[in-house]
Amino acid sequence: MELTANEIALMIEEKNYSALKQKLNEENAVDISALFAELPKEVLPIAFRLLSKELAAETFVEMESGEQELLIRSFSDSELRTVIEELYYDDIVDILEEMPANMVKRILANATTETRASINTLLKYSSDSAGGIMTLEYVRLQPAMTVSQAFERIKRVGVDKETIYTCYVTDPNKKLLGVVTVKDMLLADEGKLVQDIMETNVVFAYTYEDKETVAKTFIDYGFLALPVVDNENRLVGIVTYDDAMDVISEESEEDMQIMAAITPTDTPYLRTSVFSIWKARIPWLLLLMISATFTGLIITSFENALAASVALTAFIPMLMDTGGNSGSQASVTVIRGISLDEIAFHDIFKVIWKELRVSFFCAITLAAANFVKIVLVDMLLIHNALTFSSEGFLITAVVCLTLAVTVIAAKFIGCTLPILAKRLGFDPAVMASPFITTIVDAISLLVYFFFAKAIIPGL
Amino acid sequence: MELTANEIALMIEEKNYSALKQKLNEENAVDISALFAELPKEVLPIAFRLLSKELAAETFVEMESGEQELLIRSFSDSELRTVIEELYYDDIVDILEEMPANMVKRILANATTETRASINTLLKYSSDSAGGIMTLEYVRLQPAMTVSQAFERIKRVGVDKETIYTCYVTDPNKKLLGVVTVKDMLLADEGKLVQDIMETNVVFAYTYEDKETVAKTFIDYGFLALPVVDNENRLVGIVTYDDAMDVISEESEEDMQIMAAITPTDTPYLRTSVFSIWKARIPWLLLLMISATFTGLIITSFENALAASVALTAFIPMLMDTGGNSGSQASVTVIRGISLDEIAFHDIFKVIWKELRVSFFCAITLAAANFVKIVLVDMLLIHNALTFSSEGFLITAVVCLTLAVTVIAAKFIGCTLPILAKRLGFDPAVMASPFITTIVDAISLLVYFFFAKAIIPGL
Numbered sequence: 001m002e003l004t005a006n007e008i009a010l011m012i013e014e015k016n017y018s019a020l021k022q023k024l025n026e027e028n029a030v031d032i033s034a035l036f037a038e039l040p041k042e043v044l045p046i047a048f049r050l051l052s053k054e055l056a057a058e059t060f061v062e063m064e065s066g067e068q069e070l071l072i073r074s075f076s077d078s079e080l081r082t083v084i085e086e087l088y089y090d091d092i093v094d095i096l097e098e099m100p101a102n103m104v105k106r107i108l109a110n111a112t113t114e115t116r117a118s119i120n121t122l123l124k125y126s127s128d129s130a131g132g133i134m135t136l137e138y139v140r141l142q143p144a145m146t147v148s149q150a151f152e153r154i155k156r157v158g159v160d161k162e163t164i165y166t167c168y169v170t171d172p173n174k175k176l177l178g179v180v181t182v183k184d185m186l187l188a189d190e191g192k193l194v195q196d197i198m199e200t201n202v203v204f205a206y207t208y209e210d211k212e213t214v215a216k217t218f219i220d221y222g223f224l225a226l227p228v229v230d231n232e233n234r235l236v237g238i239v240t241y242d243d244a245m246d247v248i249s250e251e252s253e254e255d256m257q258i259m260a261a262i263t264p265t266d267t268p269y270l271r272t273s274v275f276s277i278w279k280a281r282i283p284w285l286l287l288l289m290i291s292a293t294f295t296g297l298i299i300t301s302f303e304n305a306l307a308a309s310v311a312l313t314a315f316i317p318m319l320m321d322t323g324g325n326s327g328s329q330a331s332v333t334v335i336r337g338i339s340l341d342e343i344a345f346h347d348i349f350k351v352i353w354k355e356l357r358v359s360f361f362c363a364i365t366l367a368a369a370n371f372v373k374i375v376l377v378d379m380l381l382i383h384n385a386l387t388f389s390s391e392g393f394l395i396t397a398v399v400c401l402t403l404a405v406t407v408i409a410a411k412f413i414g415c416t417l418p419i420l421a422k423r424l425g426f427d428p429a430v431m432a433s434p435f436i437t438t439i440v441d442a443i444s445l446l447v448y449f450f451f452a453k454a455i456i457p458g459l
Numbered sequence: 460m461e462l463t464a465n466e467i468a469l470m471i472e473e474k475n476y477s478a479l480k481q482k483l484n485e486e487n488a489v490d491i492s493a494l495f496a497e498l499p500k501e502v503l504p505i506a507f508r509l510l511s512k513e514l515a516a517e518t519f520v521e522m523e524s525g526e527q528e529l530l531i532r533s534f535s536d537s538e539l540r541t542v543i544e545e546l547y548y549d550d551i552v553d554i555l556e557e558m559p560a561n562m563v564k565r566i567l568a569n570a571t572t573e574t575r576a577s578i579n580t581l582l583k584y585s586s587d588s589a590g591g592i593m594t595l596e597y598v599r600l601q602p603a604m605t606v607s608q609a610f611e612r613i614k615r616v617g618v619d620k621e622t623i624y625t626c627y628v629t630d631p632n633k634k635l636l637g638v639v640t641v642k643d644m645l646l647a648d649e650g651k652l653v654q655d656i657m658e659t660n661v662v663f664a665y666t667y668e669d670k671e672t673v674a675k676t677f678i679d680y681g682f683l684a685l686p687v688v689d690n691e692n693r694l695v696g697i698v699t700y701d702d703a704m705d706v707i708s709e710e711s712e713e714d715m716q717i718m719a720a721i722t723p724t725d726t727p728y729l730r731t732s733v734f735s736i737w738k739a740r741i742p743w744l745l746l747l748m749i750s751a752t753f754t755g756l757i758i759t760s761f762e763n764a765l766a767a768s769v770a771l772t773a774f775i776p777m778l779m780d781t782g783g784n785s786g787s788q789a790s791v792t793v794i795r796g797i798s799l800d801e802i803a804f805h806d807i808f809k810v811i812w813k814e815l816r817v818s819f820f821c822a823i824t825l826a827a828a829n830f831v832k833i834v835l836v837d838m839l840l841i842h843n844a845l846t847f848s849s850e851g852f853l854i855t856a857v858v859c860l861t862l863a864v865t866v867i868a869a870k871f872i873g874c875t876l877p878i879l880a881k882r883l884g885f886d887p888a889v890m891a892s893p894f895i896t897t898i899v900d901a902i903s904l905l906v907y908f909f910f911a912k913a914i915i916p917g918l
Binding site for chain 2: 026027028030151154155158159164165182183186187219222224241242245248249252253255256257259260261262268269270274275277278281282284285286288289290292293295296297299300303306307310311313314315316317318320321322324325326328329331332333334336337340342343347350351354357358361362365366369370373377378382407432433434437438441445
């Protein structure tokens, strides 16, 4: 891409509109929206007006809602009408959801009766459902059409459709009979009937189905589009692959943010305000900080043991961290397994059994490595708090035993909590590192002091 | 087209070669290959030899692999060489893939060193590059074809192509001139030329580009397929949306596993052996456990301070965890920002400035909340190690100050390390929670003991 935002601003300043118009209309909507994002607010409406009708609509969809709002405010009613009529209904709904009430009102007032009716239909569905992500612009064919009649229909109605490559065959009541692709029709004889080449074994979704489930199914099949039907199996819309892909990647991002104890948002980081970032992070930090009161209480209640041997204190961070890391490995694995539909509630015992074996081997390896490390490094090399003495070896035994038990407990908790959370209707991703760490901290300390009291005489 | 297969057969029988040669060379390769498909096996090699060198190659590519094999068997070595040198490299690869092993050997033996090298290059693209995920099965059109000729070609060659909906227009050297969609062609007049409706401002990738970057760009644009070109801008393949989607979701999964200190794998959890899971997790646990030696050392070197006040020990887990959580919030945010191409190296000061402000507000909130919690809960309610005394308030001041400084330091480290890692060519995801936690643990302890010594008399 040769054009830069500075050049656009300069050309507008020089009123060199016709050259700019030509340059802009050679670019594609995604690039233009990126350029427009860098333009000063006052020139954006001027630049936007230089786009062709179709390109203007495509660019509008790609822009951030703040810029969309700015543009709509600068539009005359007739300009607004032109843009609205070029947009797909599902895109209009997405835009409306981000707009303040008075803007929504103005947009709806400038839509045609048909557009308004379609928007209202789409707004009825929950934004988390198949209905909430579907579009109404699809090609519908009749079973008795020939291939060449079908192509004629596609040529007639196709220009406004979000996809023409998969067409939907329905009866007069709009009941879905089958799907047929343009490829199938191109490779068939022109005289063949649609009903003879259509695929009747159609994968579809109901309007109320969870959008994540729908997106996943449909991407697993590698479809370009999936029909959405109502309770009477009447076709009401289609989900296209780009919307499904958005759902999938939004969900991954959400998972990652929740796993890092951040309230999820889909605004790009550099465009999010400091206050918004603070608001997304602080509740979790507060909650987890307050939960750490328990670890403090446990330590306080063992103050005599700790005062008697500072060497015991020195291993607390290592024990807590290793426990936390072990637990979060298990929890993240299971959380993603659930997200990818690889792990269901009925797998819980299979998962526990697997994690118990894994944690057993991890526990042995870590305890052994830790023993070697304490003897070689702490005792012989740097003469740490631990001495090469019987007391030193007793503490080493306590540390290694605690490590082993903590790792097994951490992996057990890490793998079960996400599955239970899902079962109880919570987001399993909440049960990731920060949450698991807080629980495992307390457990590791309790185990530690239990073994210390049991093994070291006089504590 | 006036010529029929019967006429060709008849003219060959009559040995009317010069007239046939003239007629054939007026036709285009697509039509000729359609005619040749109907010829008796024994006359096909004769007819083929009447074609000009270039047309012969173009026709050869259009033919079915059975006919190609028949022709190659009839070729002398020098005829074979002539055809091979006229073919595009990926067409040769296409042909090779359909041929039995002895034919492949003969073709490679008759290719020039340069051609053989190119074929091998094509077969050898790194699996992490655009070349490694591209497919060679796309529809290629000539700019001077009419829409109806284009459709004829699609009908002929389309059945084996991974997508027919986006077609690629090239010159005879295969330089990419434009793309045209089946939708555009269906909505255009049949007599229109491809070059008049094709989109010439084409987004493409180079073969060597990182497959993740390619997949992301292309999904951002919402394409169904993206052309891949070599250094001379010759079209060598296309990436289709399903392959791009696979790349994206594999990458997300990888990121999440690395962030949880797990060596990434794409085997579903329940199908992974206990040993493999252990092997993916244990190196990181060991590494992080050994790193915790430093926190142990720090605690040991302050043993007098800790022995003098067990209350100080009680706050260690809370300080470490809050620091770790603050740091991992920042690191995960930045890691994903880098993955999604929202954050680049030159943004580092923007990111640091943002995180400093966010961490400042987080630090104040957490310190204030912690102060209130200590006074209300530890001092007044549960009569913890801290008493409602001047010593109690001094320790409280130390804890709150440490908390504030640790949170700011943790967020600073959390946001800078991933960017620096990326700059140095490492995977930024390594710099997530477990790694950050280990560093932040040491820092929080150092800060803690520094403030304790400075503020509490007699430590």
